[in-house]
Amino acid sequence: MSVRIEETLRSELLDRRSKLKGPAGDCCPPAEVTRLLEQVDAALARMDGGTYGLCEVCHDPVETDRLLANPMETFCLDHLPPAAARALEADMALAAQVQRGLLPPRDFVAPGWEVAYHYEPLGAVSGDYCDLIPAPDGGFYFILGDVSGKGIAASMLMSQLHAIFRTLAPLDLPLEGMVEQAGRLFCQVTLPMHYATLVCGRVRPDGSAALCNAGHPPVLARLGGAVTALEATGLPLGVFCEESAAVRTLKLAPGDALAVYTDGLSEAADPAGQEFGRAPVESIIAATAGLPADAVLGAVLAAWRAHRAGAPRTDDLAVLVIRRLS
Numbered sequence: 001m002s003v004r005i006e007e008t009l010r011s012e013l014l015d016r017r018s019k020l021k022g023p024a025g026d027c028c029p030p031a032e033v034t035r036l037l038e039q040v041d042a043a044l045a046r047m048d049g050g051t052y053g054l055c056e057v058c059h060d061p062v063e064t065d066r067l068l069a070n071p072m073e074t075f076c077l078d079h080l081p082p083a084a085a086r087a088l089e090a091d092m093a094l095a096a097q098v099q100r101g102l103l104p105p106r107d108f109v110a111p112g113w114e115v116a117y118h119y120e121p122l123g124a125v126s127g128d129y130c131d132l133i134p135a136p137d138g139g140f141y142f143i144l145g146d147v148s149g150k151g152i153a154a155s156m157l158m159s160q161l162h163a164i165f166r167t168l169a170p171l172d173l174p175l176e177g178m179v180e181q182a183g184r185l186f187c188q189v190t191l192p193m194h195y196a197t198l199v200c201g202r203v204r205p206d207g208s209a210a211l212c213n214a215g216h217p218p219v220l221a222r223l224g225g226a227v228t229a230l231e232a233t234g235l236p237l238g239v240f241c242e243e244s245a246a247v248r249t250l251k252l253a254p255g256d257a258l259a260v261y262t263d264g265l266s267e268a269a270d271p272a273g274q275e276f277g278r279a280p281v282e283s284i285i286a287a288t289a290g291l292p293a294d295a296v297l298g299a300v301l302a303a304w305r306a307h308r309a310g311a312p313r314t315d316d317l318a319v320l321v322i323r324r325l326s
């Protein structure tokens with residue numbers, strides 16, 4: 001553990017100690033105050049003795065994010081006592097349910113367009129963000145992103161992104177303004193080491209589309225017979241607080257499609273460690289002209305599973321396919 005984190009935790013413990021001894025402690029039953037004070041003092045004593053932050057069972061370091069949440073923690077995740085493990089499991093199940101509630105409806109429809117998406121966390125919760133938001137003109141916004149890291153912290157930042165874009169969408173800003181504003185807001189709520197890559201796009205009933213790609217893997221656009229990879233037009237969100245966004249516009253004819261994915265798709269490895277890559281996705285998008293969006297998505301996912309051949313996944317996955325109907 002870094003000296004800086006240990007100092008943060010020490011001042012957190014001292015703060016709790018003075019709260020328990022002050023007026024706030026008077027509100028609790030005395031036995032409870034005594035028990036909590038003993039825990040705080042024991043943690044401070046471990047700090048002085050050089051054993052702070054080590055698991056009582058295996059003596060390996062307790063996860064830093066868990067110590068930041070509870071500086072009195074004395075077990076690593078692998079050695080939680082049964083009651084604490086059950087409580088954590090229940091918390092995670094609830095968090096997963098909350099996150100599923102943030103996903104757009106499966107039967108999302110917009111005039112002239114069809115959409116299909118797949119969202120699959122690696123663990124209980126995901127750091128990927130997938131959203132579809134109706135726009136006032138009958139078109140819609142689509143956002144697919146990937147917060148750095150995985151697990152609980154990433155999923156909390158994903159929910160921040162969800163709130164930010166859901167708040168900005170009704171303002172009907174130009175797309176670059178929306179993404180720049182989202183970047184500023186996201187920068188305010190993240191730690192310096194966190195960022196998010198994402199694609200934010202808007203399609204209109206006449207088939208026109210605008211895209212911002214903030215440091216994300218390319219959008220694959222099937223226009224006519226050819227598939228084009230539309231690379232990033234800007235930096236990921238959260239790297240700098242004042243980032244400018246660039247917009248690319250295109251026009252989709254009936255049958256044309258866009259596919260966006262997170263690196264849980266392209267970087268999935270087979271048992272020999274070979275990554276799936278982008279090329280197979282491009283081939284599938286090219287070969288599935290004429291098929292509905294959910295069939296295109298199904299073909300991509302089937303190829304991804306076949307490539308992995310049972311090798312375990314290592315990342316969250318989100319894939320979005322948008323197809324112009326008429």
Ligand SMILES: [Zn+2]
Nearest residue numbers: 055058076079
């Ligand atoms: Zn342990």
